[in-house]
Amino acid sequence: MTNSNMYEDDSSLLEQGDPLIDGRAFRRCLGQYPTGVSIITAQQGDKRVGMAVNSFAAVSLDPALVLWSIRCESASAATFIEASHFAISVLAADQVEVSQLFGSGHEDRFKLVQWLPDAAGAPLIKGAIAHLQCRLAKVYEGGDHWILVGQVEHYARFAGEPLVFSQGQYAVTQNHPQVAVGVQKGATSKPTLEDPLFTSLLTSTSQHMSRLFQAHRQALGVTMATSRVLSHLAQGAATIDSLEHDSLLGRGAIEDALNELKNQGFVQLNSGDYSLTESGLQKRQALTARAKEFTAEQLAGVSDADIAAASRVLQKLLGH
Ligand SMILES: Cc1cc2nc3c(=O)[nH]c(=O)nc-3n(C[C@H](O)[C@H](O)[C@H](O)COP(=O)(O)O)c2cc1C
Incomplete structure (x- = not known):
């Protein structure tokens, strides 16, 4: 067995190789350690x-x-x-x-x-x-x-x-989902609004939704980084410095994302400014549409009144 075929049955493998051949890929591997x-x-x-x-x-x-x-x-x-x-x-x-x-x-x-x-x-x-x-x-x-x-x-x-x-981008720590006691699989008692577990429920919900949406992003051939760059460029052309400032991605992750998007024909570079091509704009629209469908699927069966109430509670908690 050579180094390169030892993972042939592992569908989660993203990339592998000699670190001296592709330094950027090696950096991405090191970035798996937050x-x-x-x-x-x-x-x-x-x-x-x-x-x-x-x-x-x-x-x-x-x-x-x-x-x-x-x-x-x-x-x-x-x-x-x-x-x-x-x-x-x-x-x-x-x-x-x-x-x-x-x-x-x-x-x-x-x-x-x-x-x-x-x-x-x-x-x-x-x-x-x-x-x-x-x-x-x-x-x-x-x-x-x-x-x-x-x-x-x-x-x-x-x-x-x-x-x-972590993984080339700025992040914050959150409690591990398993810490949110009342929302573990199989838990019988449901947290109420007054319960301190309500905040755990909010954290777990956000993490759960984000994990589920990851699969939809992958299905469209888009990563977290390329999706963030697409969404920033949808607001107008930008330099690499302004993308770095606004997207909370590290320089290496932005350069990788821009290269990937350029190779796919979604992004073009004109005198230092990156902008979306027509197919880049379509990709971004497809991603937004998928996000809407995803939300609708997740909320299927929940009444409009309940959604409106949940939205009011969340706005209140955000101090809006
Ligand atoms: C999150 C982050 C981590 C960094 N870590 C290092 C590091 O550990 N060692 C290093 O030499 N440069 C690191 N850099 C790059 C330097 O901060 C950057 O090259 C420096 O500001 C440029 O200063 P210089 O011109 O004196 O090299 C990091 C940059 C960022 C944004």
């Missing part, structure tokens, strides 16, 4: 550097060690390696824009966010859910990256939920 997002900064003399990082990981509790890796070609690599310290800010769920700012190398990034200097002068981002002030302990070669190991000298943990980066 991470948080942090901003790592350093101050060395008058040089201040900072970037979005998802390679951050815990290493050791005693001594307290963490690591992250930086592309050798990064303009900031030399400063991070020369500086005696670096600071890590673990981003909160509402800090996507901070990640985008520090992921793009925007020259005004430190003017556009609130931060405070740590003991070594490295910026700590306000609103983050954790701060780690680190002394640079070791630098290792790691292929096209440097691996930086830091000894944590001070930490601070704040209230809030983490920002997640």
